Amino acid sequence: MIDVLIIFDLVLALAIIAIAAGVLVLRDAFAMIVCFVVFGLLSALAWVRLAAPDVALAEAAIGTGVTGALLLKTLAHLRGRTLSAPLRMDGPVLANASLCALATLAGIGALLATPIGGPGLEGLVAQNLLASGVEHPVTAVLLNYRAFDTLMEVVVLLVAIIAVWSVERGVTRAPAPVMGEVYAGFARLILPAAVIVGVYLLWVGAIAPGGAFQGGAVLAAIGLILLITRAYTPLPAHRGAARIAFVIGTALFAAVALFVAQGGRATFEYPAAYAKSLILIIEAVVTISIAATLAALFHGREPVAVTVREARA
């Protein structure tokens, strides 16, 4: 008797490969983005089947949701200029394809040669879970054992927004389309729910799948909806507050890491009694930074006063 789930897995795997191929073969940019979003959702499902709900949440929220929004926004900026290059099958493409195929074959070979269920750090993670201050192993890894990595991931987002703000693209002549009443109604319905889901994801991260990045992405979606519906327009006067929102996660995370390093403790070594509170505070503030940064990345430019030169351009 064949397990139903095995059939499901097989279909899922084939669908993922098919949709990935579709993204590459399609020539219409909008269709490509839609396929990419579907690809992301199916991948999230695959992560669930692989018993990695944290990754699934991140894939769905960031890899699919925010990335899809960014891609669509970029498409809107192109204003009708789509990717027109036809699909070619010439020498360089074929050479690249065969090289990629070779590398993939090598990968499969190497994968087959590795021990199944080989060594890992799960045991060590579980042993030290009590001392980490949180009950969810993934959160323990991200916010305690390897907190430095997570700090630097937050820094990556900070660098990204600084780099985006540093590029002055000028103001486009055509006004962006304003969403109609349907969207405004949708926003009224979805905003309170999104706030609750985002905060819940953050809070539950201590004991179950969830956490700062996933919660931040959901909260960023609120920012996206506010921006799309024009319920909120970034103004030059808001830049100071925005800067604070971008850096506060990094700054607090780093400050706590340095501050706890006294009385013989190392950097990032939270005192056991305060570990859980510190981790939750750090996660909450980092969530704010992630949400603000992702929403600002979607907006895509520093809100500066329109100068004469830009207005002419």
Add this chain to the structure above:
Amino acid sequence: MTEIVSLDWLALTVFVPLLGAVLSFLVPRIAPQIGLMTLALAGLCVTMLALQVIPGGPVIVALGGWGAPLGLDLRADGLAIIMLGMNVLVGGFVSLGALDTFSARHAGEESARMRRYFWPLWLLLLCGLNGAYLSTDIFNLYVMIEVIALAAIGLTVLTGRLDAMRAGLEYMFASMLGALLFLMAVGLAYLQAGRLDFAGLAVHAGEPAMMLAFALMLVGLALKTALFPLHFWLPNAHASASAPASALLSGLVLKASLYILLRFWVEIFGPGERIGMLVGAMGTGAIIWGSVQALRTQRLKLLVAWSTVAQIGLICVAFALAGTIGAQTAWQGAVLLMVAHAVAKAAMFLAAGRIAQETGHDRIADLDRSHLRPTLAQFAFALAAISLIGLPPSAGFAGKWLLMEGAMRAGAWIWVVVAMAGTLFSVAYLSRPLIGFLRFDRAPDPVGEHHGWAIADAPPLMLAVIAVISGLVAVQIIGVISIGAPFGAVP
């Protein structure tokens, strides 16, 4: 050896630039002051760390108190100290140069924008670079190279000009592809070894998944280091950025991925001589192709950028000697060359920026027709050229000498020939602008002798002087490199 110290200078080396970047982003009005202060503090951190490492041996800090493999260890040995010192020394002088390039004297919206954003991007870059030199964990290194790459791309497009944007986009694609290959390799290595720290991975070297992981990392890091034939993104990116950004990109950013490759090669994977030969051959290709392009190009900044391609190739010749009897000498030579190139190339880009600023163009053919001769900047350029060519007493000379000595010990004469050929090539292409500087007979108007001198000439000139005389302390530098025996015990 773990040391408990009152102040964690090692972690501060990473955190000081990070907090400085945060402050300079928050208060853009005084960003330059914050930037210089941060550089001074980072210099202090590196000095204090060096004062611990040089007498006491490597310093290891277990972040969070967990220790590898569960947590992350940061380690500073002699090699890391030298690279950190290179960061703050070159970075400090480039910062001084940036003060003028982005000074408030240049009116206009664009200048104000660059002044606001240069400092946070550069300080975050420094944070990533310092972190990469201290890391002992491959996933941590992945995060670090992401920070480095994004900050470097931000610096590339800082001028906002269209050519810089195009080059920056190309750079971003290359850099992201390199990072993704690296990440795939991290996954494979974890699958095989079940841990991510250097020491834990080294045990598994030679197993199939680890070999594939190394192959992926080699390609990814070669992309980021712009090793021929994966250098395609470099010339435009480095030539179209502003002068201080080019100096940082060429002098410091490339060294991080090269250093990571070197560490992996020596500490984890230890691949066979054939792979070494392959990298050496790529280096040889880089020397030839980079030099030929440097001989052909019409623009001064492009010449300097193509020379970077060739010089990176020369450093990579050391990989061909891995596993031979001359390996240790060759590695030391490679590290010296990395530092020498960082100092000299930063000086050269700053000087080239000054020359373009004074003469109003950077066409090599018109250098000798100009009656404007920014002689101090040209002098700095020439001094930097001495180190890049490898004339005594420069650090470039010492590094090249060690590299060739390693090759001779190994009896691999072919690499001596390659290094020599690289030297001749660099004389050829660097003499193109030098001839332009020194010819006066084609200038239509009388040439003013002290024209175009400015305080802004000081940073490139000082860097160039350091590049030339630092060969005199090469023995001491090698002594520091050897602390903690990064290249194994003396054979």
